[in-house]
């Protein structure tokens with residue numbers, strides 16, 4: 001039987017782009033997108049799923065004879081701090097539902113995204129290794145650290161082939177992030193292209209690990225394509241893209257928009273960022289499944305500005321309609 005994929009959280013920053021890539025790879029009829037609400041103008045098979053409802057996940061899995069699940073729904077780091085217990089409930093309940101439905105239905109492969117948010121005090125800030133001490137200070141980070149261990153548990157106990165990446169901040173022109181600490185690095189490009197002043201919620205020297213969307217999607221697909229015997233990390237793989245601080249991205253943007261204005265107004269998200277790594281050691285991903293990023297800050301800036309200029313020229317100034 002061929003590959004039949006269910007994507008949960010298909011309307012999100014990563015999900016919306018990953019869905020298109022998986023459709024290109026496996027064919028429109030083999031990729032079922034799902035989220036809490038239908039996406040406007042979505043071209044493909046779509047099911048409404050609230051992933052806190054395991055019966056509903058199971059219904060869709062059975063209906064389409066799904067054999068791979070990508071579970072991308074979660075409440076991110078900054079948003080999660082508004083309602084810690086609700087965030088914990090949603091992030092964990094949806095994961096348990098996916099793991100249980102996958103176990104019961106003998107799903108071949110499951111993808112569960114983790115994050116640099118699993119790190120905190122006690123992990124080295126530079127070149128943080130996979131197996132650094134995990135001491136997250138956000139509820140999102142706690143849910144991802146716990147989730148990684150549950151993923152490994154389902155692998156060890158039931159043989160469920162769950163695979164995971166700790167994403168750095170993801171930067172792409174196709175979609176918008178929501179509720180994260182690294183979101184500034186997407187927003188800043190929109191403001192530059194709209195010729196508006198940018199207010200940065202991090203300090204100018206707050207270096208964080210980031211990755212371009214193309215690299216993040218390629219990493220996901222390469223990990224999911226890798227032979228099972230090569231996957232030695234069953235919690236989650238570190239992957240690196242590049243690392244930079246707000247001042248560096250501003251300097252790069254000013255090469256193209258010399259008058260770009262920025263003010264720094266750090267808020268609680270600076271606290272979150274200060275505990276996250278500045279750079280990541282991804283040696284295991286490199287040796288197990290050949291991971292290597294392609295885009296540096298200069299490449300990212302050029303592509304982001306060019307694509308956003310095209311989008312804003314074509315349409316309205318409303319960012320919400322930018323998703324393809």
Ligand code: SER
Pocket residue numbers: 076077078114115116117140167168169170179180181182183
């Ligand atoms: N981009 C995420 C966030 O900022 C990190 O996984 O919450």
